[in-house]
Amino acid sequence: MGLCGKRVAQVDIKCNADVFLGLFRYRPNNLSKIAPDHILGCQLVEGEWGAIGSKVIWNYKIDGKLLSSKQVLEAADEKNKSITYTPLEGDAMLQIYKSLKAHIHFTENGENNFVTWTLEYEKINEDVPDPDALIDLAYKVTKVVELHLLK
Numbered sequence: 001m002g003l004c005g006k007r008v009a010q011v012d013i014k015c016n017a018d019v020f021l022g023l024f025r026y027r028p029n030n031l032s033k034i035a036p037d038h039i040l041g042c043q044l045v046e047g048e049w050g051a052i053g054s055k056v057i058w059n060y061k062i063d064g065k066l067l068s069s070k071q072v073l074e075a076a077d078e079k080n081k082s083i084t085y086t087p088l089e090g091d092a093m094l095q096i097y098k099s100l101k102a103h104i105h106f107t108e109n110g111e112n113n114f115v116t117w118t119l120e121y122e123k124i125n126e127d128v129p130d131p132d133a134l135i136d137l138a139y140k141v142t143k144v145v146e147l148h149l150l151k
Helices: 017-026 028-034 132-150
Strands: 004-013 039-046 055-062 065-077 082-090 097-109 112-123
Touching: 004 132, 017 028, 017 082, 017 097, 017 112, 017 132, 028 039, 028 055, 028 132, 055 132, 097 132, 112 132
Parallel strands: none
Antiparallel strands: 004 112, 039 055, 055 065, 065 082, 082 097, 097 112
């Protein structure tokens, strides 16, 4: 078992990938209204919404625990429909990793649209669990957002 790893969740969605990308890049603060059981808030603390280098504080819930993470929007590619967030500081779960990066990639193929979440991470030691709870949260939020956008 290595210290570096990757977790991937590909979620089939029925809504427009551009709308999805716009929400996660430019309006993540709306996610707390759409998925309040999972996302409690997203506050801009530096820069402008959607700008590379902007920093936000996410408040979210995993397994009933209230958690928080300050993240930077590290990369965004409108053409390839992808964004990357990197945590800077936050809850105890994020502090057990030397590095953690979340890539969100949107693909459209006719009626088949997908959101692919990829978490790349490096643990501080072998005893640290893989970030399965985070990838599960990403899956759940994606499905809730999809239902909201289809209304």
